[in-house]
Amino acid sequence: xxxxxxxxxxxxxxxxxxxxxxxxxxxxxxxxxxxxxxxxxxxxxxxxxxxxxxxxxxxxxxxxxxxxxxxxxxxxxxxxxxxxxxxxxxxxxxxxxxxxxxxxxxxxxxxxxxxxxxxxxxxxxxxxxxxxxxxxxxxxxxxxxxxxxxxxxxxxxxxxxxxxxxxxxxxxxxxxxxxxxxxxxxxxxxxxxxxxxxxxxxxxxxxxxxxxxxxxxxxxxxxxxxxxxxxxxxxxxxxxxxxxxxxxxxxxxxxxxxxxxxxxxxxxxxxxxxxxxxxxxxxxxxxxxxxxxxxxxxxxxxxxxxxxxxxxxxxxxxxxxxxxxxxxxxxxxxxxx
Ligand code: ISE
Numbered sequence: 001x002x003x004x005x006x007x008x009x010x011x012x013x014x015x016x017x018x019x020x021x022x023x024x025x026x027x028x029x030x031x032x033x034x035x036x037x038x039x040x041x042x043x044x045x046x047x048x049x050x051x052x053x054x055x056x057x058x059x060x061x062x063x064x065x066x067x068x069x070x071x072x073x074x075x076x077x078x079x080x081x082x083x084x085x086x087x088x089x090x091x092x093x094x095x096x097x098x099x100x101x102x103x104x105x106x107x108x109x110x111x112x113x114x115x116x117x118x119x120x121x122x123x124x125x126x127x128x129x130x131x132x133x134x135x136x137x138x139x140x141x142x143x144x145x146x147x148x149x150x151x152x153x154x155x156x157x158x159x160x161x162x163x164x165x166x167x168x169x170x171x172x173x174x175x176x177x178x179x180x181x182x183x184x185x186x187x188x189x190x191x192x193x194x195x196x197x198x199x200x201x202x203x204x205x206x207x208x209x210x211x212x213x214x215x216x217x218x219x220x221x222x223x224x225x226x227x228x229x230x231x232x233x234x235x236x237x238x239x240x241x242x243x244x245x246x247x248x249x250x251x252x253x254x255x256x257x258x259x260x261x262x263x264x265x266x267x268x269x270x271x272x273x274x275x276x277x278x279x280x281x282x283x284x285x286x287x288x289x290x291x292x293x294x295x296x297x298x299x300x301x302x303x304x305x306x307x308x309x310x311x312x313x314x315x316x317x318x319x320x321x322x323x324x325x326x327x328x329x330x331x332x333x334x335x336x337x
Contacts, residue, residue: 006094006288007034009069011060011084013047016098016126017075019273023284024073025051031071031288035063037084060084064091071095071291073284078103078173082111089114089122094291096284098126100177100311101304108301108308115301116334124287124296125304127181129237131286132279134250138241139186141248148244150187153223155179156238156251158231160270161204168207171227172196172314176213178237179225180310181303186241189219191310193325196318204230213314218328234268235275302335 008031010021017038024033033051038044039058048056057063060072064087071094074084078100085102088095089111101123102108115123129135142150157175166174184190193216198208210228217223238251253266269275283298290297306329317324 004030006031006292007068007070008032008073008288009035009037009060009063009071010047010054010073010075011037011063012074012076012080012098013038013040013043014075014077015273017073018043018047018050019280020073020075020284021047021054022050023281027281028284028288030292031284034069035066037063060087064088069093071288074098082107085111085123086114089118092118093122094287094294094296095123096126096287096291097123097301097304099181099304100173100307101125101301102308103173105305105308105312108305112301112305112332116332120294121296121300121302121335123301123304124290125181125299125301125307126283127178127299127303127307128276128279128283129178129182130185130279130299131282132276135182135186135239135279138239138248138250141243142186142188142241147246147248150221150241150243152221152242153183153186154240154242155183155223155225156228156236157225158228158234158236160230160232160234162229166229169315169318171209171211171229172213172318173311175229176225176227176314177307177311179213179215179223180307180314181299183215183223183225184217184306185299186239187217187219187221187223189217189221190306190329191313191326192216192218192328193323194310194314194317195323196314196321202228202230204232211318213317234270235272236268237272237275300335302331305329 033054035055072088074097195214198211213225215223240249253268286297313324313326
């Protein structure tokens with residue numbers, strides 16, 4: 001690593017990869033985009049316009065062989081994560097891996113085993129909601145005990161629409177995966193069981209949508225998650241937390257209240273890239289700062305593994321209509337603070 005800058009290879013130049021390239025090139029301090037790894041020529045060209053000095057490669061191995069890289073930001077689809085994570089770990093590089101860590105429990109375990117051959121954790125997983133200011137304030141409220149113990153969480157996760165390649169199980173593995181991370185983080189307890197229900201179907205959908213996911217936490221907190229991926233009107237992620245002595249709500253649309261043409265209203269987001277823009281900025285900055293010190297500052301590969309276990313249970317619950325228990329997980333010493 002140079003004295004000043006963490007030289008980052010961004011792998012995958014789709015929506016999130018391009019968003020991160022722009023972020024690293026314009027807003028993140030102490031880092032630069034040294035390489036872009038993207039096999040699709042037109043995506044690579046569009047991304048390289050945002051970071052003209054970055055080398056462009058089709059494969060991670062080429063970028064690693066070329067040298068000049070201190071860290072890897074992985075933004076490919078989940079099924080390709082392991083193929084990038086293993087060589088990046090082998091090279092001892094810092095990693096920020098977009099969610100999910102891996103698409104299966106087996107692959108997540110393989111990644112954990114590879115990381116544990118290093119002296120300390122090097123993988124941070126991109127569960128950006130933990131860096132959102134309102135989520136962080138809610139987590140502090142839970143920890144403070146000011147409103148009493150947390151009892152319930154009502155979560156809504158609404159996407160305006162999804163691509164044709166999005167399948168029903170992705171409601172769990174690609175979308176609710178965020179709640180599988182952030183709900184235990186807020187509640188301070190692991191997930192003990194999951195149930196998934198579907199009722200009347202939105203006629204805009206190819207599969208059951210919306211769905212309700214019920215998470216039972218090991219400390220008795222219950223969380224219900226509405227996942228809608230054909231909500232049409234916009235992108236919305238809200239949480240209402242019920243405590244012994246009060247209720248707190250986060251995620252409501254904010255900004256100028258505009259009155260015009262007989263209506264009064266606030267603009268809503270249409271994409272996670274704007275809804276969580278500030279959270280991504282904080283996440284990436286904290287990862288860069290920690291990577292320069294040789295560590296991580298956010299969800300670890302162990303968190304990613306726990307989510308993979310819960311996700312597998314969620315997909316089974318969705319497929320069978322049954323309540324599926326999740327075995328308690330004990331973090332290896334390597335991942336304990
Ligand atoms: C997408 O991949 C994300 O990570 C978004 O945060 C989530 O809201 C969306 O449903 C996913 O498809």
